[in-house]
Amino acid sequence: xxxxxxxxxxxxxxxxxxxxxxxxxxxxxxxxxxxxxxxxxxxxxxxxxxxxxxxxxxxxxxxxxxxxxxxxxxxxxxxxxxxxxxxxxxxxxxxxxxxxxxxxxxxxxxxxxxxxxxxxxxxxxxxxxxxxxxxxxxxxxxxxxxxxxxxxxxxxxxxxxxxxxxxxxxxxxxxxxxxxxxxxxxxxxxxxxxxxxxxxxxxxxxxxxxxxxxxxxxxxxxxxxxxxxxxxxxxxxxxxxxxxxxxxxxxxxxxxxxxxxxxxxxxxxxxxxxxxxxxxxxxxxxxxxxxxxxxxxxxxxxxxxxxxxxxxxxxxxxxxxxxxxxxxxxxxxxxxxxxxxxxxxxxxxxxxxxxxxxxxxxxxxxxxxxxxxxxxxxxxxxxxxxxxxxxxxxxxxxxxxxxxxxxxxxxxxxxxxxxxxxxxxxxxxxxxxxxxxxxxxxxxxxxxxxxxxxxxxxxxxxxxxxxxxxxxxxxxxxxxxxxxxxxxxxxxxxxxxxxxxxxxxxxxxxxxxxxxxxxxxxxxxxxxxxxxxxxxxxxxxxxxxxxxxxxxxxxxxxxxxxxxxxxxxxxxxxxxxxxxxxxxxxxxxxxxxxxxxxxxxxxxx
Numbered sequence: 268x269x270x271x272x273x274x275x276x277x278x279x280x281x282x283x284x285x286x287x288x289x290x291x292x293x294x295x296x297x298x299x300x301x302x303x304x305x306x307x308x309x310x311x312x313x314x315x316x317x318x319x320x321x322x323x324x325x326x327x328x329x330x331x332x333x334x335x336x337x338x339x340x341x342x343x344x345x346x347x348x349x350x351x352x353x354x355x356x357x358x359x360x361x362x363x364x365x366x367x368x369x370x371x372x373x374x375x376x377x378x379x380x381x382x383x384x385x386x387x388x389x390x391x392x393x394x395x396x397x398x399x400x401x402x403x404x405x406x407x408x409x410x411x412x413x414x415x416x417x418x419x420x421x422x423x424x425x426x427x428x429x430x431x432x433x434x435x436x437x438x439x440x441x442x443x444x445x446x447x448x449x450x451x452x453x454x455x456x457x458x459x460x461x462x463x464x465x466x467x468x469x470x471x472x473x474x475x476x477x478x479x480x481x482x483x484x485x486x487x488x489x490x491x492x493x494x495x496x497x498x499x500x501x502x503x504x505x506x507x508x509x510x511x512x513x514x515x516x517x518x519x520x521x522x523x524x525x526x527x528x529x530x531x532x533x534x535x536x537x538x539x540x541x542x543x544x545x546x547x548x549x550x551x552x553x554x555x556x557x558x559x560x561x562x563x564x565x566x567x568x569x570x571x572x573x574x575x576x577x578x579x580x581x582x583x584x585x586x587x588x589x590x591x592x593x594x595x596x597x598x599x600x601x602x603x604x605x606x607x608x609x610x611x612x613x614x615x616x617x618x619x620x621x622x623x624x625x626x627x628x629x630x631x632x633x634x635x636x637x638x639x640x641x642x643x644x645x646x647x648x649x650x651x652x653x654x655x656x657x658x659x660x661x662x663x664x665x666x667x668x669x670x671x672x673x674x675x676x677x678x679x680x681x682x683x684x685x686x687x688x689x690x691x692x693x694x695x696x697x698x699x700x701x702x703x704x705x706x707x708x709x710x711x712x713x714x715x716x717x718x719x720x721x722x723x724x725x726x727x728x729x730x731x732x733x734x735x736x737x738x739x740x741x742x743x744x745x746x747x748x749x750x751x752x753x754x755x756x757x758x759x760x761x762x763x764x765x766x767x768x769x770x771x772x773x774x775x776x777x778x779x780x781x782x783x784x785x786x787x788x789x790x791x792x793x794x795x796x797x798x799x800x801x802x803x804x805x806x807x808x809x810x811x812x813x814x815x816x817x818x819x820x821x822x823x824x825x826x827x828x829x830x831x832x833x834x835x836x837x838x839x840x841x842x843x844x845x846x847x848x849x850x851x852x853x854x855x856x857x858x859x860x861x862x863x864x865x866x867x868x869x870x871x872x
Contacts, residue, residue: 348540367434406612468513770795808864
């Protein structure tokens with residue numbers, strides 16, 4: 268590898284990681300930054316500093332499109348691993364209609380819009396419409412993680428974004444063959460045969476790959492350290508094998524493989540899922556930067572002003588109409604339908620399929636086909652920008668999202684946890700208690716608190732919980748192992764900085780029973796174990812709250828004596844909470860509310 272190629276490869280990884288990190292810290296969709304970084308490193312640098320531009324075609328050569336295709340396959344497989352049928356109870360019909368009737372409606376309406384605004388030939392408008400049925404999980408999933416919509420809309424959009432990819436790709440293949448003159452003697456028969464072949468081969472190979480992996484794991488034929496390599500091998504084999512029989516059926520194969528693995532109960536796939544999530548971030552970053560860097564300023568300038576009208580029609584007319592058709596008579600509220608109608612960005616799959624078809628059409632002498640790639644790329648950029656910048660605002664306006672959820676998922680519903688939840692609720696902070704003890708749950712519900720009878724470690728718990736307005740976990744059980752496992756389980760959802768647990772037993776004597784660096788931040792105080800909390804409660808301490816007039820005394824007396832109040836949470840204003848963490852001294856100001864464990868609230872008057 269030449270030094271230039273090494274530098275460009277490193278630059279792709281560096282820019283991708285930087286865009287992901289900045290997006291997370293700045294609360295901006297990372298997809299926007301990936302597109303921007305790629306565009307700056309490619310077309311802009313190519314014009315301003317030719318020797319320093321990123322050149323994907325020179326770097327990868329003929330391997331670029333195969334690399335993108337395999338990356339998309341792995342991303343779709345990871346998406347399938349996150350699809351649980353429990354998520355869409357009550358809205359399965361909506362998902363089914365979105366990826367069938369909704370996809371067809373999108374293709375027809377998008378083709379009509381392209382014909383009216385872009386001036387393309389009838390054949391190309393049909394092909395463009397078919398490709399645009401793909402909404403793109405490579406964009407939808409990161410946006411959903413950023414927006415965090417409540418209720419069923421996240422599940423509906425996630426399922427649609429992943430499942431519609433193979434459907435849209437198949438439609439595009441069928442239209443492409445008609446456009447290029449293949450099988451015109453009996454198009455209906457050919458289309459039916461292609462659909463049947465895709466379902467049988469794609470679905471069959473995907474299911475077979477999943478069953479082979481499950482059998483290998485269940486029989487211990489696959490060592491732990493080879494689980495991820497073997498899973499990746501089977502995904503690639505299913506994808507390539509299906510594509511050899513029917514074009515683009517590999518997307519269905521990897522999607523089915525992921526869904527089957529996600530919904531089987533024979534073996535745990537948590538380690539595979541975690542690995543694939545990390546791999547997805549790397550692949551997503553790399554592919555978006557490469558594809559955006561591949562464009563030229565001339566390509567974008569060639570599309571003309573009509574593309575703006577076309578994109579506006581996609582966003583304001585095509586998507587709302589297809590969603591209205593698919594959700595008519597469903598259980599979704601009008602707010603949920605509105606948000607689904609306002610979320611249809613296009614992504615890598617659309618770009619990759621367009622690149623392949625445009626190249627094939629140009630080789631057949633259809634020069635107009637060169638416009639497909641810049642039109643699609645402009646559509647991708649515009650839809651990502653529009654939905655990325657407006658998604659959070661629209662979700663909040665519809666009451667489906669909270670930009671910075673302050674609520675707590677509390678593991679344990681004992682008296683102390685109930686008292687803490689009651690004090691938090693009194694200051695407009697949502698709580699949800701989870702416990703396996705039915706009596707404790709009944710007591711919580713009798714007190715007017717939201718509570719769920721379940722094990723926090725059960726596989727289906729995240730799907731059963733209504734986490735709207737909740738952004739943190741606080742594990743307060745008497746079992747240190749459960750506390751650690753709960754924080755590990757919910758760290759990917761809430762972030763490592765937002766999962767808390769009690770210190771393990773023995774911490775007050777300097778001999779903790781759990782490793783010091785176990786998952787979860789230690790809540791309250793390093794020596795405030797469950798046995799110590801029980802002692803304080805037995806001696807008359809209760810969870811209470813008080814508005815401070817002079818916080819100096821509280822700060823100076825924290826932990827000074829056994830009878831002193833123990834600050835638990837600081838509430839700067841209604842609806843906002845700062846959990847006290849071991850090692851950090853709280854700094855409440857006059858007017859702030861402090862929720863504490865104290866024998867007598869007058870202690871800090």
